[in-house]
Amino acid sequence: MEDLEKTPYVRPTWDEYFMEVSRTIAKRATCDRGRSGCVIARNKQILVTGYVGSPVGLPHCDEVGHLFKQVTHEDGKVTNHCVRTVHAEQNAICQAARLGIALEGSTLYCKMTPCRTCAMLIINCGIKRVVCEFKYHSGSESEEMFALAGIELDYVNHEVLQYARQQVEDNRDQGSDTCGL
Numbered sequence: 001m002e003d004l005e006k007t008p009y010v011r012p013t014w015d016e017y018f019m020e021v022s023r024t025i026a027k028r029a030t031c032d033r034g035r036s037g038c039v040i041a042r043n044k045q046i047l048v049t050g051y052v053g054s055p056v057g058l059p060h061c062d063e064v065g066h067l068f069k070q071v072t073h074e075d076g077k078v079t080n081h082c083v084r085t086v087h088a089e090q091n092a093i094c095q096a097a098r099l100g101i102a103l104e105g106s107t108l109y110c111k112m113t114p115c116r117t118c119a120m121l122i123i124n125c126g127i128k129r130v131v132c133e134f135k136y137h138s139g140s141e142s143e144e145m146f147a148l149a150g151i152e153l154d155y156v157n158h159e160v161l162q163y164a165r166q167q168v169e170d171n172r173d174q175g176s177d178t179c180g181l
Contacts, residue, residue: 014044015131018109019156022088022133025049026111030060031085036111038088040096040103040127047101050092052085061085089118093125103127112161113139113153123149130154134161 012020018039025037029052038050054060061067067084086094089110096103104126108114112134114122119142122130129152136142137160146153 014041015109015154015156018046018107019131019133021046021049022109022111025051026088029053029088030062031066031082032062033066033082034085034087036088038092038111039109040092040106041109042103042106047103047106048092048095048099050088050090050095052088053091054085059084087115087118089114090121093121096125107131112136114142115139116141116145118142119145122146123151128152131156133157134159136161 018041022037022039025039026035027037029035029037031052034052036052040047040049061082061084066082068080069083071079071081073079089108092108093103095101106127107129108122108127109131111132113132113136114130115136115138123145128150130146131154133156135155135158143153
């Protein structure tokens with residue numbers, strides 16, 4: 001106990017604080033392949049949050065299982081994607097729209113590099129900075145779009161996120177992906 005009293009408390013930075021909140025928000029996610037959360041903040045205030053989940057009133061992966069769709073890429077690679085859920089970033093942006101909250105000039109905090117669709121939404125709603133905990137294995141196109149749009153992109157950890165069941169499903173499904181990505 002004495003050692004704890006001697007260790008000075010270090011207050012988290014704003015980025016650390018909002019990233020920790022996004023991790024807590026992720027606990028509400030309803031797909032075990034992509035449990036992630038999102039926080040959008042401006043001027044040190046949380047504007048909205050979102051997590052991976054099915055559209056309102058529709059069944060969730062955790063209740064009825066995944067809804068997989070196969071995608072054949074230009075290089076011939078076939079991947080399977082769970083399309084039952086909406087991404088955390090998309091849900092946060094939708095929440096802002098429903099509540100009439102402008103996102104111009106805000107910062108978005110999320111688990112990994114947003115997918116291409118999320119990146120386009122982020123650009124169009126005026127978010128100026130994106131902070132990701134990890135890199136997404138297919139995030140290079142989003143990174144390029146953010147650079148062209150002048151959106152600052154920061155990573156807490158520059159490693160590519162390895163998510164639960166990825167390796168097992170990669171072997172079984174010829175390159176499965178995360179929920180909805």
